[in-house]
Amino acid sequence: MNPTAVIYVLTAAAIFGIGLYGLLVSRQILRQLLTINLMGGGIFLLLITLGGGAEGPPDPVPQAMVLTGIVIAVSATAFALALLLRWQELSGSSEVDGDAVTDAVTDALDDDE
Amino acid sequence: MIGLAIDSVLALGIVWMALQTVRSDSLFQAMLMFIVFGLLMSLAWARLHAPDLALAEAAIGAGITGALLLVTWRRLQVHGPDDSNGPRLMTRWLALPIACASALLVIIIGWTALQLPAVPGTAGELTLQRLEDIGVSNPVTGVLLGFRAYDTLMEMAVLLAAWLGARAVATEFRPGVLPGPAHAEVPLVGALLSLVVPISILVAVYLLQAGGSAPGGAFQGGAVLAAGGVLLCLTGRLEAAAQASALERVGVILGLAVFSLTGLIVMATGGPMLALPGVWAIYLVETALLLSIALTLVLLFAAAPGLRRAP
Amino acid sequence: MILTEVMASLLLISGCFFYIAGTVGLLRFPDVFSRLHALTKADNLGLFLICTGLAVNSGSPRITGLLLVVWILGLLAATVSCHLIARRAIRSGQAEPPVAEPRAADPTP
Numbered sequence: 443m444n445p446t447a448v449i450y451v452l453t454a455a456a457i458f459g460i461g462l463y464g465l466l467v468s469r470q471i472l473r474q475l476l477t478i479n480l481m482g483g484g485i486f487l488l489l490i491t492l493g494g495g496a497e498g499p500p501d502p503v504p505q506a507m508v509l510t511g512i513v514i515a516v517s518a519t520a521f522a523l524a525l526l527l528r529w530q531e532l533s534g535s536s537e538v539d540g541d542a543v544t545d546a547v548t549d550a551l552d553d554d555e
Numbered sequence: 556m557i558g559l560a561i562d563s564v565l566a567l568g569i570v571w572m573a574l575q576t577v578r579s580d581s582l583f584q585a586m587l588m589f590i591v592f593g594l595l596m597s598l599a600w601a602r603l604h605a606p607d608l609a610l611a612e613a614a615i616g617a618g619i620t621g622a623l624l625l626v627t628w629r630r631l632q633v634h635g636p637d638d639s640n641g642p643r644l645m646t647r648w649l650a651l652p653i654a655c656a657s658a659l660l661v662i663i664i665g666w667t668a669l670q671l672p673a674v675p676g677t678a679g680e681l682t683l684q685r686l687e688d689i690g691v692s693n694p695v696t697g698v699l700l701g702f703r704a705y706d707t708l709m710e711m712a713v714l715l716a717a718w719l720g721a722r723a724v725a726t727e728f729r730p731g732v733l734p735g736p737a738h739a740e741v742p743l744v745g746a747l748l749s750l751v752v753p754i755s756i757l758v759a760v761y762l763l764q765a766g767g768s769a770p771g772g773a774f775q776g777g778a779v780l781a782a783g784g785v786l787l788c789l790t791g792r793l794e795a796a797a798q799a800s801a802l803e804r805v806g807v808i809l810g811l812a813v814f815s816l817t818g819l820i821v822m823a824t825g826g827p828m829l830a831l832p833g834v835w836a837i838y839l840v841e842t843a844l845l846l847s848i849a850l851t852l853v854l855l856f857a858a859a860p861g862l863r864r865a866p
Numbered sequence: 867m868i869l870t871e872v873m874a875s876l877l878l879i880s881g882c883f884f885y886i887a888g889t890v891g892l893l894r895f896p897d898v899f900s901r902l903h904a905l906t907k908a909d910n911l912g913l914f915l916i917c918t919g920l921a922v923n924s925g926s927p928r929i930t931g932l933l934l935v936v937w938i939l940g941l942l943a944a945t946v947s948c949h950l951i952a953r954r955a956i957r958s959g960q961a962e963p964p965v966a967e968p969r970a971a972d973p974t975p
Contacts, residue, residue, distance in 0.1 A: 466645050513714065527725070
């Protein structure tokens with residue numbers, strides 16, 4: 443087995459684990475977004491390593507998928523950041539709290555009517 | 556041997572940066588660590604023989620995402636101090652075994668897949684054999700526009716949807732949504748801009764043109780062009796406008812429209828949908844994609860309906 | 867052939883040395899201004915040496931030209947960002963601007 447591939451599979455696993463841990467324990471939405479992106483990075487790394495990146499040019503199909511994935515990740519992050527800004531305007535905090543979300547959204551809907 | 560050493564150091568650096576992103580006390584520091592993480596990832600792509608991904612990661616993953624994160628952080632500061640004592644989804648002691656188990660799962664998947672014997676006739680091999688049919692020699696561009704064009708079309712749709720979504724949730728327009736042109740009057744900044752913005756356009760066009768035969772393509776080029784636009788926004792040369800101009804509206808949907816239309820015309824003339832008829836069509840679609848990607852990313856950064864030149 | 871390889875290696879190694887020096891300065895120096903000083907000066911020289919080393923190694927005029935562009939762009943970005951960071955540090959009052967202190971043991975006649 444190619445030792446380079448082993449190194450990058452282990453790295454991918456570590457990033458994914460760290461990202462998931464961060465997602466579960468972090469208190470701020472912005473940091474949770476960072477950790478979701480970390481998890482994505484781990485999966486991308488795994489895809490390319492398994493596509494043969496350690497030995498030579500990796501298979502073009504996973505490469506194209508990861509390229510698509512990188513753009514999708516930035517789109518999703520941008521949308522999430524816009525949601526975060528709106529949420530902070532409504533609630534005055536950058537944390538997640540289920541009841542507060544419901545209250546703030548209800549208030550906002552009431553205002554619109 | 557020395558390659559293995561570089562890979563190990565790089566891997567350690569990536570893991571360390573990921574750890575710091577999660578662990579550091581200040582959110583600002585975490586964001587910086589995340590940006591450095593993206594840069595190290597782009598080195599990892601280069602080590603894994605995927606220069607297309609290295610370019611995309613450096614320009615989009617680290618550059619544009621970093622700019623978006625920093626500008627959002629700044630906007631959050633304007634609204635109020637960051638209160639970092641919110642509730643966690645779960646306690647550390649519950650999260651740790653879950654994270655370890657999921658990392659183990661990734662290792663098992665990777666280990667199993669590495670043990671599998673190579674299968675002949677994968678999609679990638681077929682692509683490499685048939686690259687000449689579509690007229691580009693960069694296999695990644697070939698896959699993106701020749702063999703999996705649906706993916707690329709839907710990717711543009713996702714980008715457009717993200718922008719529309721961001722517009723939909725944004726509050727009513729306020730002129731101050733961009734960080735103020737704090738450095739607008741510094742002479743050095745003007746000199747730098749007058750060099751860097753034309754160079755970003757040049758590099759974007761080069762990446763687009765090179766994408767057929769070398770690393771590059773619409774997405775990398777679009778991100779570089781967007782970086783030029785972000786610089787113009789940051790230095791107050793471009794301002795947020797209350798309304799998108801007709802040109803901007805066309806620009807945002809240009810990639811999707813040109814791609815779909817080309818695909819439909821091909822279908823109307825009897826070919827399969829989205830099968831691009833020749834190299835000129837690939838470059839036409841890529842140019843439209845590049846313009847749309849760049850404009851959408853800049854508008855997402857500005858969090859404004861449109862942009863106009865500052866007085 | 868050997869000569870160019872030795873030259874390239876020497877240039878690359880000395881470039882790495884300046885990068886390490888700049889990084890040590892960034893980590894060890896006490897305030898914003900001396901850190902900027904270490905980072906921009908040492909790293910720009912390091913980048914120059916590494917670019918030259920790579921150009922010597924490649925032996926191709928095209929790559930040499932591209933590396934030159936890389937170095938100039940790096941130089942420009944470092945200059946302007948250094949200026950902006952220093953300016954910001956002074957304006958926001960986070961750091962005192964460096965003032966040339968009168969030497970204590972100035973032997974004035």
